[in-house]
Amino acid sequence: MVDLPSGPLAAVDAEFEKMALETGGFTFGLPGTSVREKLLQVTAHDICRASFGLPFKMHVLAMSRHGVPYADMLALIRFVASRTRRAWSEERLSPRERAFVALTAHVTQRALGESFRRHVELALKVASADDIRDAVRFTAEMGVIETCAALEELEKILATS
Template identity: 30%
Template structure:
């Protein structure tokens, strides 16, 4: 009796273009060797890139499967998608939620409990917004309704308990969104500061940018210029 091994995602890519698969494999091995980031953080950075850039096919599948092998559940990925939705846009995050549900079915994984611990985000019983005063003041200079939108988003993402992203993870993921969209001024500075407050060392923040280079080297180039200036100030 013969057995057939299940093809890896790199095998699937090689069937499409062997030379490109070798390039992708060498790149993935190079950035995966970055020691300052956990496997969980690497998975989050990959999935965030996929959602920001609308890459929900073979690459998204490979990133989710790599995360599963490293102990990152699809519930963790769903929590990430909820978190990044206000930066990448709910429309983009919706596509990610749809795709992760498809993958759970495809891979025979249980769909997570539909219950949610998210507090009521609006109305008289809503929790106070954790939006920092300095950020609120900057937003008020732009538009009061926009400040209210940030308050709403902040309330819905205030939970840092078990099953959620740590402050360090939130900072690293958020600054990576800035790299993808090249928003390298106020928001990038805020997100770098968030990662540092969450316990990331400057070298950890640099590691996140090194890892993100695989998703667009020219975007990373510009981000390096902004990051080096921010870290020099601090």
């Protein structure tokens, strides 16, 4: 089990904390991505949604507990906020991490058109199709409906790649 800070959730609702830990246990157990990649994904989701309350604080704390340096957290914020060619050269994030974060941003915003296709193609250069599936599956942690739509689109893209 991955050490995730759940105490603040218990203060809101003890039953919700249990549900969150069960969901986190499943999603963080997906084998195709590392804990660091998953933590970058959930924090990218917070940034995309401009949600800087309790979830963001908990995700930043989890990144810190798992050894993600502060400079890498800043690199994540710059990458998600910028989305320019320069952002893709962000050295503190690996090409694979950038690809998974970009896919997470697409899922978060339900932007599953041509840009999603291009980012899947970029991801295929640095990750296997199965790892990409797990990265997209992991976004169910943040929204099942968006993830279902993204998985359907991903399968279409992979079938033609």
